[in-house]
Amino acid sequence: MTMNNIEKFLKNSNLEYPLLVMDLSKVSDSYKKLKKAFPYYKIYYAVKANPAKEILNCLKNQGSYFDVSSKNEINLCLSESIDPSFLSFGNTVKKEKDILWAYKKGIKLFAFDSIEELNKIEKNAKNAQVFCRLQVPNQGANWPLSKKFGCSKEMAKKLLIEAKKKNLSPVGVSFHVGSQQTNINRWVESLKLCFDVYSYLKENNIFLDFINIGGGIPVNYFDFNFDLKIFSKKLNMEIKNIFGDAPINFILEPGRFLVAEAGVIESEVILVSKKNNKDKKRWVYLDIGRFGGLAETESEAIRYKITTVNNNSECSPVNIAGPSCDGADIIYEKYNYQLPKNLKSGDRVRFHSAGAYTSVYVSDFNGLQRLREYFIE
């Protein structure tokens, strides 16, 4: 790896661990790359991935829109002077009072996937624009979305027609193929469902404005290399095949893709030990674990690339665990991680591509030191 800004910062820092350093220039770079790959798409950053105001401002300056899920996320955006017309209230599960509050703040665009949610929007956000989320296949995602969100295409058709009757403005359909989706076919299958809904509505004189193809674009972790250019070329071609010249816009809702690779977590080794003298695998205990930010290592779903600092010695297999007294706080046990044989307490390890879905999961469990976040440009 070449020495980059983050490494320079970490080398010269004398800070307490664990910490997350975010390179904002990399956030801008990722935004630009995505915009280049999908030039005619509106990009709505999924704020939940990392809602730091530095990131919101960085993306605002790039012209980004924002996908928000709660009153607090909306407040964060508004307090950074992001115009409410740039926000999409994308959670299909909203309290009535929050819909009303958001509507009064100027939010115009709301997601739904059920009749009860549509009724709540009708009551609290008159004439609002609404889009319906479809349930789509998720296989192939490292962090799938299961059946929690979306409805069938048949239900979506009925609900969007119902929206029109309620004097709401049915403007789109959305889907999400699951975070870190590695199979392009999931997008293609989902887009076909969207086209079916789009066509049906057109026949019923409802003209959708957009298809929201969600997030899920992978980033590079330990064992996966992703080429955005190849991916976008293929996907744009498929979209062309499915939608032809239909007058429809497209929306992307990336979270991970925009911020993951901009972040590095540096953590201190607290202990290296064996359970008995015959053990071939050592246990390495860090000052960050599943309840301190590494929630996505649940079931070893997201496998970060891990490096050590100032240590190029020979490696051997390890289990890696967090610092809490919870037996479930194991980071990697099944997957084949290796770390230097002479690693010891006080040494440091780095988790790469750790800018998304880490700082947001921090809890105070066990009273352990919280992950601190630093920003460089």
Next chain:
Amino acid sequence: MTMNNIEKFLKNSNLEYPLLVMDLSKVSDSYKKLKKAFPYYKIYYAVKANPAKEILNCLKNQGSYFDVSSKNEINLCLSESIDPSFLSFGNTVKKEKDILWAYKKGIKLFAFDSIEELNKIEKNAKNAQVFCRLQVPNQGANWPLSKKFGCSKEMAKKLLIEAKKKNLSPVGVSFHVGSQQTNINRWVESLKLCFDVYSYLKENNIFLDFINIGGGIPVNYFDFNFDLKIFSKKLNMEIKNIFGDAPINFILEPGRFLVAEAGVIESEVILVSKKNNKDKKRWVYLDIGRFGGLAETESEAIRYKITTVNNNSECSPVNIAGPSCDGADIIYEKYNYQLPKNLKSGDRVRFHSAGAYTSVYVSDFNGLQRLREYFIE
């Protein structure tokens, strides 16, 4: 269920959801019950289960000792005027600077399970008392501790002798059978390992002061009824069989047992929906989920008893999910929960025996409303 203090509080409250109400009189009751069942044991409350100062004070007044895992947990206890001699630094994974800090604060008792940890204690806490944690079988625990903690009995023997050479005071051995352990045989097997270590050390002129039998005593959730009297009678008999009249003390480290049944979480239903018209199972979305406090529903490990408020209508099967935009934020999908057919948004549901390992896991993920904690006496 009879109307109790918590229900009275919730009935008359006009608070924002989600909330956790803790009945401190029930915490005292559980302490007294445990003391009655194990009259000669020292009880060290595992602070991590719920570190609220109201609970620490309540247990301090009962004469409890405290098992702490971090600098923050120690600070919490000290700030409630708990004497440092009542604290056991039970985490086997400690930073050197935290060992030194704790030692200076007056902590005398430290856990370890490896040579590296023992070296750190020797360096930073001269002449301290140390106890070695054994790795024991965990099968049968709903929330197991895996192989993350403890060492083999052979290693423990060597390490305790080594501790003596380092001028530390080897005072005990400990184990933990896993949280919510439903099989008494796990304690029996573990106690036999302890006796083996105890006897070996005795032959080497090291006389241990205590066996710490950890926590793991179950509480009553959805589908489990536990009788402390029967359990303690059996266990005390087994201990008598194994240890005879050996001059040794016993320590218990309960967390869940002391506080779980004292707490009820009340949550608001945000949405009830179906994914398509053929679905037999509804989805119920609550304002609390896995990242807002219900972390132990991971893989549906802990199954809370759930009731609805003011709704006795007929029930039918449901999936229950949290409010965040994370597909992994599902509470129960596989297990057979049923809720009233006419349940709707705005209704409330209660999670019983929710006073342990809930508030401690709260994160700010998705900017959702944090769980608030209230205390009644």
